Amino acid sequence: MWEYPEHFDVIVMGGGHAGCEAAHAAAKMGARTLLLTMNLDTIGKMSCNPAIGGIGKGHMVREIDAIGGIMGKAIDCTGIQFRMLNSAKGPAVWAPRAQADKWLYAQEMKSRLEERENLEIKQGTIEEILTEAGRVTGVVTKEGLIYKCKSLILSSGTFMKGLLHIGETQLTGGRSGDPPAVGISASLEKLGIRLGRLKTGTPPRIHKRSIDFSLTEEQPGDEGVRFSFDEEEGKPRPRQVSCHITYTTEETKNIILNNLHLSAMYSGRIQSVGPRYCPSIEDKMVRFKDKERHQIFLEPEGLTTNEVYVNGVSTSLPQDVQREFIRSIPALRNAEIMRPAYAIEYDYVVSGQIYPTLETKQVEGLFLSGQVNGTTGYEEAAGQGLVAGINAAAKVLGKPPFILTRANSYIGVMIDDLCTKGLTEPYRMFTSRAEHRLLLRQDNADLRLRAMGYEYGLISRPAMDHLERKVAALEEETKRLSKIFKQIDGKGTPLTQLLCRPGVSYSDILRDYPEDVRDYGADINMQIELKLKYAGYIDRQMAEVDKLSHIEKIKVPRGFDFKAVSSLRHEAKEKLSFHTPETLGQASRISGVSPADITVLMIALGRREKQAVCQEETEDFQGPCGC
Template sequence: MFPEYDIIVVGAGHAGCEAAAAAAKMGSKVLLATMNMNTIAQMSCNPAMGGVAKGQIVREIDALGGMSGIITDQTMIQFRMLNKSKGPAMWSPRAQSDRMRFAEAWRLSLEQTENVDFWQEMITGIEVKGGKAVGVRTSLGITIRGKAVILTNGTFLNGIIHIGEKQMGGGRSAEKAAKGITEQLVELGFEAGRMKTGTPPRVDGRSLDYSKMEEQFGDENPSKFSFTETQSLAQQRSCYITYTNPEVHEILKTGFEKSPMFQGRIQGLGPRYCPSIEDKINRFADRTRHQIFVEPEGWNTVEVYVNGFSSSLPENVQYEALRKIEGFENAKMFRPGYAIEYDFFPPTQLNLTLETKLVQNLYFAGQINGTTGYEEAACQGLMAAINAHNKINEKAPFILKRSEAYIGVLIDDLVNKGTDEPYRMFTSRAEHRILLRQDNADIRLTKLGYELGLADESRMQAVDKKIAETAEIIAYLNNKPIEPGEINSKLEELGSAPIAEKQRAGQLIKRPNVEIEEIAKAVPAVGEYLSKFKQESVEQAGIQVKYETYIEKEHAMAAKMSELENYNIKGKINYRDIPALSKEAKEKLLKVEPETIGQASRISGVSPADISVLMVYLGK
């Protein structure tokens, strides 16, 4: 009935979709197995892509030749570049997506991808022969052969949904849990654990009073995720912000005695940085309000996602509390929020290729590895597929370094540090974040994607042109003299000291508050020259000129950290006395008491930025 496939991908969430698309593009014959063809690429949580550090990951996926950026551009309803008031290392693209169109676009894209077949059924086991994965077994007892298997099961492995005192098996609302795989993997010697995540109620947007909320607009000139010629948004939908209040909190507290979290019915650890509303009230008892983001789920639907109100309290408590939020007085609920517990496998059981150490040709990607977030899952799916394809074709592994990509940071963290709570990417986890900006992901990675057979010729040509244009603009800026009379009024307007004699444009751009765009506006000759180039080349040149010194320092710090990998931490240190350390790092360092910088760097929750702080504290 079935041919033998090169790669079988189990699960069609964000990790599974990227895995199937990438492996097929590289030439593998792929089977994508899912329990429900109608929920391919479902946005199980908020209808958005990107955000702080996550946006960088989506751009890296796109630069390598993945699909998440293209699909997001095709289906977004709002775009914002976060952290624009900070340096470019912190700029993070985020898009509000049309949930239904996003899933539809992914499915149609996969259906049009040569080499991808589909099978709708629960996969209950892996076929293993001689310590190697050779296929999968289905709930109907069918065996499907494959040279490699990628598990991207999301929250479905023995998933249990909690709403108050009610429990039901499920991997997502109204969808059954996956059985069999965990038990088999444990028999094979794998260590399994439990994690939890949650989701807020969805409400009817027609029942909300938006006049009582703060409107959150998209960017005036919206950018996009993909480096290809996808369309920018011509119109956008607004999101809104409102707040909880003491009355909301008191109502929620009445449900705590029936809370699965507080009563111990939930054993798995939830995401530290995306707590439920009951967890926020409990942990931050001194706060009288918490922010609620009111996010439309699409262009035409009236369904609204209540971001910030994730809950597993009884549905009547959720409903009563919700209606005490300003603007929600007449809210109609489509469905309550819930918590979900599921199995994961500590990622220290993986190689850096995401292949398991115990079973050859078996790869894990996404939440099965203890991560949270669409973006984190998608990049793992992409990397697992690349390495599975390379392995069965006897090609070298593809491993990104921490200095090359956020994707490299994520996988290195997972494999070398492990995680005991859902792992989420932050810019603070990357010690080379000035090098790993969202604007230069194509310069860093597209050549690698092209060599893999993922990024096509047109992408490579576009990157080559961008690199050449950037170099030409930098040379011009570093040689272009500007007279005081041309620029002083603009400098004063920007709060920067006027110049007494002519200076080169590059030197002026290095000043705080002075950007390449301001020079172009003030000096017609510069503006005319820059108008010949693509905007992204101009932006790239401006960043490279302004941050040249910082980039050099970052390279030096990377070399220094490498030298100190085995530096001993002598004596007992009270990490609470080091104010620049993150709260989480202080907790973990005090608990573990590492003996070396190298050991400290591998503790889950201690970021590379924390290690830099520690190195300075130790006088190194």
Template sequence: MVEYLAAEYDVAVIGAGHAGCEAALAAARLGCETVLFSLSLDAVANMPCNPSIGGTAKGHLVREIDALGGEMGRMADKTLIQSRMLNRGKGPAVYSLRAQIDRVRYHNEMKHLLERTEHLIVKQAEVVEVRKAQDGILLEAVTRLGAVYRCRSVIVSTGTYLNGKIYVGECSYPSGPDGCQAATHLTASLNRLGIATRRFKTGTPARILKSSIDFSKLEEQPGDEPIVPFSFETKLPLRNVVPCHIVYTNERTHEVIRQNLHRSPLYGGMIEGIGPRYCPSIEDKVVRFSDKERHQLFIEPLGLDTEEMYLQGMSSSLPEEVQVKMYRTIKGLEQVQIMRNAYAIEYDCCNPLDLLPTLQFKQVNGLFGAGQFNGTSGYEEAAAQGLIAGINAALYAKGKEPLLLDRASSYIGTLIDDLTTKGCQDPYRMMTSRSEYRLLLRQDNADKRLTPIGYSLGLISEERYQAFVEKYRQVDEEIARLDKVIVAPSEAVNALLVSRETAPLSTGARLSELVRRPQVSYLDLAPFDEHRPPLTDDVIEQVEIEIKYEGYIKRQLAQVESMRKLEHKALSPDTPYQEISGLRLEAREKLLKVKPLSIGQASRISGVSPADISVLLVWLARGQK
């Protein structure tokens, strides 16, 4: 193959899935000349699994992406066909948006945006090698056709394409998702750079023909009204266009699966990769939860211009004829026709412990990782990493300090800290339980936490930032007003309080004290608040949450302050842990591998004890003296 220098860029992004799209947009919007490579332009921002965005904790990530100036939230609002707010029966810390998306429209809208973005070029090409340039500073991305692209930084966001291999029963073959070609050469190049890779696995259910489903036997699941948008910029009202449906497996379904477990590549030993713990195949569910009589499934549309329906909760790698038999045991699917078979896919990914919290590889300056290549699962986790990798690749190219988000700032910070400090043994999925600061990291206040950061970077416009400032000015003023207004006891007030099953007033009370009661809402008190200003729903939401949870929020803020004191005690990547007396052997090994940037990060490494942290603090203090 004859190579030639095709072009020079500041940033090159390999892979145009959800991580790659966010990375390329961020780098280009920060003024870097950027090139985005995709094996197929028809697969840009593809959703090879369920065309949905959000869900428990994942909705938080999407809102944080939007608050920083990323794109996923805006695209989701533009292309949603049904929206629901999950966990309404719980507290606001775990409310999570989830939307069913028109898959083709999402791809088309994102691709067109990329094509129109200044400083960004989108190219269909397979990158087969990443290497250091002769100067030892720049990097080069080489395509299969011999084109060499010289860059200051490179982001690898290859998703499940890297040495991808499909499994359906006894049949297996090299492929990316959705019948796309796999990327079969890049892994060896990364290994030559000193980056170790490993095999992970994921799977997807069958797509079935809408007209072959008997919907009269299914439970309808409508969307929520009114719809809460993902993006803080979305002002136009959104609407639900289609319903989803709920159905269940049964004992006949489980018996078909048990009789054919020996034909499953997962149980037959063909699949080497480690699968996602929190999204098991239906075979796994039947084996691991053998006491359950049924498993809940959701039938969801792939879009408005297709008859394909997605069977969420029933991913499988069983043979084709077994899949048909298995699906037809389910109520309403007795005559179902499969349009796309379920399959498992195995792929190469890196060990995220090889990454700095900036998502740059420790072994290679200027080389970043993002998305499923970093060992995660899910479109939202991928997009979040892509945004941060794109920002930091651009800042690296410009010679500026990187962006670091800590655990108390965001779920994005929690995600990256978990990956780069603790690593992952199976595909990582974000959950609210992973954060110790859940009450602070609500999806409703993502703008308060992250929009100033996006603005300082240049990803948030002046107009949007001023609207944000005005919103929280109104929030602060209203909280202060409610703390001053006194409501006298009256028959009407006490009737309301008693109807809400809370104590009536015997003396005057501040409006803020009444709002603080769990049974009473801000809007309930409107008839007794003569000077209540006209406020938007999002301002009212912030006012109410800040008042109701004031004590808990203050307690978590105190915990954050303690944590950040440790985060501010910096450690050098070159810290000689092997020479520090008092550190246990296991701690030395883990610290040398992870190379934490602070005492705080060191304290979260598995195998590093509180006693080891005390030794490090003493060592730092002696060095400072």
């Protein structure tokens, strides 16, 4: 065993989407950082869908970029199709999504990390976490090295005791072609961290030449969609392409239902729970038997490969059955499967064992991010990685904790859910999870979060100058337009009121009143329009946030003995003792804790604070001789 001679402030285990953001953030903040991954060639690899963004997910990528992360920038220069989903609906659910050239994306991510100062990247597999007196001190690798550190971020993805299922065949692995991480689970359990088991899966990939595109519906991209708020010179987009849509048939359904006994999910070989909102094709056929057909998206994996991702048919059926049901789809009658679909089971850390900083409650300096926390998806992982990286570095550098909330970000909603809700399936972000989603639009992520990124050294001064000019323009123009009146329908109407009419956009009043309306560019123009059109709804949600903020500010001291509060119900005592919430607001969202319990807890905390104040006053009131 050899101890590496140089010590690190932060070690990040895993080069997936969480690990990439964590390593980049910690290093950019000035912490001496090591990214340790099993295979340098798989840094930033898209193990499943070759895409970034989507409903809820696209919002988080915009937030990652606003704070100073790199996922948005990487996809902007490697995407081969961009779309704005839900553009016909309200602005709260508009969501950018991009099809990626998966190889270009991974290369871009690896290149950005290799160029980052303060960051070393090494190949190695962590087998054991080292601690002293309840605090992380380093790691031991399978290759026989010891690396010392002050903070450790575990971003292991699906690799912890990963087990792949294809029909009756079982293979150990973190994903197809890569070995599992075996020692980490035992090391975490030894440290008192409780683990569970989850399942996810991926569909087959087929050869492009074996698709009859004449039997599909073409799905072109949209112009002008971006993830990053920053324009990067010298980063042109690659050639843009279309995706295609096709459908399952009655024959497809019959083949799958007749072979359910061979599915690892339905034969009992898989005991863990998969994502309810991303079901396998077996689940779709069982749960929606009356549905005539299911939509399938044929998505290219890149410009230099003929592999096509068959989105919508995740399965754990045997390979011969996969071939049969894929070929029951008219456009895929001659499909050549290049990579079979499979399901994968893996260990994760049961929710409720992390703080909002993503530091574990059992071990100081140990942070968790990504699928190890029970989430699914690249974007969810990247958001956690960014927060974990900032907080791991902040702990070492003496900076205050970086905390996102439900009121300021989707990432904050996700982390709060991981801290307070017991997961029964892999966690996926949706806009419906956010109470204040009109405030958390994808277009205003920079207005909400960029200043926080600047405070922690992740956003440059020029970027902040740009934001401040944008804020000033928004304030100035909304006030100015309210003072400009036009004769409409025989009466004087301010332009702000005109803009609030259905069907009227900022581009309309810019066209009709060019001498009065200023063109700030598409981004700011849209912000002005949304700010005015939805002012009443936004004000209402802001009032709701303010109304609830008082319980979010009531701190629960670490080490507080919930079981000593006699008026709390037994279930509440057990749930609160396990989750150890940091605020009364967090406590209120824990499953099994009632509003009555929160009232009891608020009184107990108030009594404790009053006793502490009385104690201080007693100690201060002393005579000359100290009596």
